[in-house]
Amino acid sequence: xxxxxxxxxxxxxxxxxxxxxxxxxxxxxxxxxxxxxxxxxxxxxxxxxxxxxxxxxxxxxxxxxxxxxxxxxxxxxxxxxxxxxxxxxxxxxxxxxxxxxxxxxxxxxxxxxxxxxxxxxxxxxxxxxxxxxxxxxxxxxxxxxxxxxxxxxxxxxxxxxxxxxxxxxxxxxxxxxxxxxxxxxxxxxxxxxxxxxxxxxxxxxxxxxxxxxxxxxxxxxxxxxxxxxxxxxxxxxxxxxxxxxxxxxxxxxxxxxxxxxxxxxxxxxxxxxxxxxxxxxxxxxxxxxxxxxxxxxxxxxxx
Amino acid sequence: xxxxxxxxxxxxxxxxxxxxxxxxxxxxxxxxxxxxxxxxxxxxxxxxxxxxxxxxxxxxxxxxxxxxxxxxxxxxxxxxxxxxxxxxxxxxxxxxxxxxxxxxxxxxxxxxxxxxxxxxxxxxxxxxxxxxxxxxxxxxxxxxxxxxxxxxxxxxxxxxxxxxxxxxxxxxxxxxxxxxxxxxxxxxxxxxxxxxxxxxxxxxxxxxxxxxxxxxxxxxxxxxxxxxxxxxxxx
Numbered sequence: 001x002x003x004x005x006x007x008x009x010x011x012x013x014x015x016x017x018x019x020x021x022x023x024x025x026x027x028x029x030x031x032x033x034x035x036x037x038x039x040x041x042x043x044x045x046x047x048x049x050x051x052x053x054x055x056x057x058x059x060x061x062x063x064x065x066x067x068x069x070x071x072x073x074x075x076x077x078x079x080x081x082x083x084x085x086x087x088x089x090x091x092x093x094x095x096x097x098x099x100x101x102x103x104x105x106x107x108x109x110x111x112x113x114x115x116x117x118x119x120x121x122x123x124x125x126x127x128x129x130x131x132x133x134x135x136x137x138x139x140x141x142x143x144x145x146x147x148x149x150x151x152x153x154x155x156x157x158x159x160x161x162x163x164x165x166x167x168x169x170x171x172x173x174x175x176x177x178x179x180x181x182x183x184x185x186x187x188x189x190x191x192x193x194x195x196x197x198x199x200x201x202x203x204x205x206x207x208x209x210x211x212x213x214x215x216x217x218x219x220x221x222x223x224x225x226x227x228x229x230x231x232x233x234x235x236x237x238x239x240x241x242x243x244x245x246x247x248x249x250x251x252x253x254x255x256x257x258x259x260x261x262x263x264x265x266x267x268x269x270x271x272x273x274x275x276x277x278x279x280x281x282x283x284x285x286x287x288x289x290x291x292x293x294x295x296x297x298x299x300x301x302x303x
Numbered sequence: 304x305x306x307x308x309x310x311x312x313x314x315x316x317x318x319x320x321x322x323x324x325x326x327x328x329x330x331x332x333x334x335x336x337x338x339x340x341x342x343x344x345x346x347x348x349x350x351x352x353x354x355x356x357x358x359x360x361x362x363x364x365x366x367x368x369x370x371x372x373x374x375x376x377x378x379x380x381x382x383x384x385x386x387x388x389x390x391x392x393x394x395x396x397x398x399x400x401x402x403x404x405x406x407x408x409x410x411x412x413x414x415x416x417x418x419x420x421x422x423x424x425x426x427x428x429x430x431x432x433x434x435x436x437x438x439x440x441x442x443x444x445x446x447x448x449x450x451x452x453x454x455x456x457x458x459x460x461x462x463x464x465x466x467x468x469x470x471x472x473x474x475x476x477x478x479x480x481x482x483x484x485x486x487x488x489x490x491x492x493x494x495x496x497x498x499x500x501x502x503x504x505x506x507x508x509x510x511x512x513x514x515x516x517x518x519x520x521x522x523x524x525x526x527x528x529x530x531x532x533x534x535x536x537x538x
Contacts, residue, residue: 173401180394184389184391188405190374192407
């Protein structure tokens with residue numbers, strides 16, 4: 001493998017990680033932007049998506065398994081998110097510390113539930129045959145540059161989801177309500193917008209997208225009870241870096257975090273790359289405390 | 304149309320309104336006057352459902368709506384134009400107006416909920432500015448947008464909180480003309496909170512004056528001269 005191929009490979013890995021981070025962070029950014037709620041159990045929505053995919057693969061006929069697994073992960077995690085919003089988060093509105101603590105409790109409970117049901121050791125989901133291969137450059141400067149199809153699929157899915165969420169927010173009536181509530185909750189309500197319903201939809205959409213992230217993550221790594229934990233810290237970094245509630249900021253920040261990690265790993269170990277990443281983010285928010293895009297009340301329509 | 308029965312309101316332990324009773328008839332324009340801090344805006348917010356009533360009842364179109372949340376009140380036909388206009392700064396004029404349809408979708412009007420023609424008829428400037436962001440409009444344009452948006456909800460009652468505040472005289476005249484037309488042509492009842500006595504007298508049928516959270520006096524603008532209440536409003 002040439003040095004160019006190695007570099008291109010890391011770059012590609014960075015984009016692929018960024019795609020997963022984008023899917024994981026999108027829901028956090030949306031629900032914080034709209035509701036000022038930090039959901040500590042958001043990582044567990046990845047886990048729920050992963051296990052739902054695993055179950056769907058086992059139960060559904062092989063040919064339909066892939067599509068059904070994605071749908072089950074999205075719908076299942078969204079339904080779980082809706083339940084969480086209705087039962088817990090709605091009742092703690094305006095109490096951010098209590099919400100933090102309560103959702104952390106939910107996170108621990110979900111991890112333990114997964115451990116009890118599926119065991120502490122991860123379960124494997126095998127990608128369908130057409131996703132299993134990879135494209136390898138044979139000769140020239142980039143000889144040895146390898147593009148696994150499954151990672152290409154994840155990137156395409158992230159682009160598709162981001163585009164879908166953007167269209168939803170920009171082009172639909174409910175999306176207009178979302179932008180209005182984001183800017184002035186009280187006025188939106190005085191005009192007849194059921195703001196509680198808007199909160200519910202956005203929260204469920206965010207957790208559903210996280211479930212989708214968990215589903216595709218299952219193709220590249222085993223699903224474990226703590227799979228969410230390994231991504232949630234990065235997802236929070238993305239949200240902080242991007243500006244809370246900003247779609248475009250989230251996209252850029254996911255790219256920065258993904259590429260920074262992958263780039264640093266060329267020169268140093270994975271652990272030290274994490275240290276460098278944290279130092280970078282801490283340094284960055286010294287200069288721009290509100291992230292790439294200052295979010296309060298102006299983020300969604302810019303994304 | 305609207306009846307308040309001994310309504311009270313408070314911020315925490317501090318009582319700002321007590322025993323307020325008033326009524327607004329169908330298609331009637333009633334003005335609510337008082338010094339700064341008398342509780343006028345709080346009363347409008349209480350009627351819109353944005354501030355809880357600590358006591359009393361709010362009756363609208365024959366139904367007790369005291370316990371209803373704001374969006375349900377909007378769907379029943381209460382339009383609200385807040386002090387400071389409440390324009391969504393990052394939405395375009397068209398989008399701001401479309402939000403006015405939210406109440407009507409909620410009312411089940413579905414596809415029939417289109418922007419009424421009279422919105423642009425009353426405020427032609429909005430048609431020209433329809434793609435401009437709300438935050439980039441002048442104060443006068445924002446005020447016209449706020450009233451137009453409330454009209455898009457097809458209200459039976461319009462709550463207007465100081466619509467002339469901070470506007471140049473020519474725009475104040477436009478607003479005055481628009482309010483008269485809304486009343487005459489659309490038969491919408493209005494409760495108008497106002498600082499300028501002359502403006503209030505020029506459009507309103509009846510008046511109420513609030514002093515330190517309680518009703519001080521009330522009457523008919525045709526029967527009593529504005530001067531007779533001026534002392535209640537001066538600082």
